[in-house]
Amino acid sequence: MENPTMSIQQTNSRQFKFRQPLCGAFIIFGFVSFIPLLGAFLSGNGFRLTCQRAKLYEGTCEIAIGSFFKRERVSFELSALSMSKTEKSSSRDSESGEYCHLPTVVVKQDASLRVFTMIPGICSELEANRVVREINYFISTPTEDQLDIHRGSWKEVLLYSSPFLLMGLLMSALVARDSFSVCIFDLDRNCFTITRKRWFRTTNIEEFPLSAIESIDLETQDNGMSIEHKVIIKLNSGKEIALPHGNCSNQKLVSDLRQFLNFG
Structure with missing residues (x-):
């Protein structure tokens, strides 16, 4: 039986x-490590904007947007980077009940403007405005050589949550001994x-x-x-x-x- x-x-x-049996140890480890792994899955590669300036208005930029399984890269000239601005979400957050403020990047592509929203990782208006100021400062300041803005990398989520994974491993080992x-x-x-x-x-x-x-x-x-x-x-x-x-x-x-x- x-x-x-x-x-x-x-x-x-x-x-x-x-x-x-060992199943109790596996259950504990699975439960403790579920949240960090779920966070990494949902965050994916998040949003990353990188720019390298060669001359006054010359250089290259890249925007990477992705999930845990899929990643999209958009490369363009620095001169196509128009501006950055803060946008408020159309609906309130289901948990906090507040509106979410997100930084956006406007890029000129084929005589039209394309707006990229920086998600996830930022929701407060204060933090969104800070990121917007950093991007706009780089656009308007020729002496700035590099720009690297990123939020929500699944690698960062796993790194910051590694104590939970180690704790789960330790608890599982104590149960399994x-x-x-x-x-x-x-x-x-x-x-x-x-x-x-x-x-x-x-x-x-x-x-x-x-x-x-x-x-x-x-x-x-x-x-x-x-x-x-x-x-x-x-x-x-x-x-x-x-x-x-x-x-x-x-x-x-x-x-x-x-x-x-x-x-x-």
Whole structure:
């Protein structure tokens, strides 16, 4: 038998085997890393305007607009860069309820004007005006050699969110460290064996006769940070053994073990 949080298998009707799986670690890592990856996906390459001035009004410019999968590049002469201005969005933002102010770049192309909107990464009017002033200053100042304005690169999103990815990896590793412990109840050998491992390395092996089992219980323990449920086997000698746990599946594990061992 097998479920999402506890790997349980009976190789035959005389043996009951289970181990704590790795799926919990993958779930934690996936949850923590989802937001940075989603942000990178939505941002893509964002908007980038680069210009290189050769002489007073001579030079080249390029605008790159893109998503995570698609990127558009538009190259033009510096003289075609007309101006930059701030435009207010036609509708309010669904979350903040405020209008979004975005810098735009006006480029002359084939006797017409083409307007490029700089998104994402800027929404406040103050920041939009600052970017507009920087672009217009470059256009009107011959002594400025280079211009590089960019917002929303997916590489930057991943870079700034790398602490979240590292935290997710660390949390997953902590969950996975004990996921290799194995417990086998064998009716033919009349014993149960617990092999405890950490990072694939065997740290302890315990073997007890099935006849020494007095009870199989589910106990709740408060470790100060969370509530843990552990499967406890109590022996006739009074010794208590905590089995490798499977979180929310421990209740079912207790039921299955009692049924397998014919405990009332």
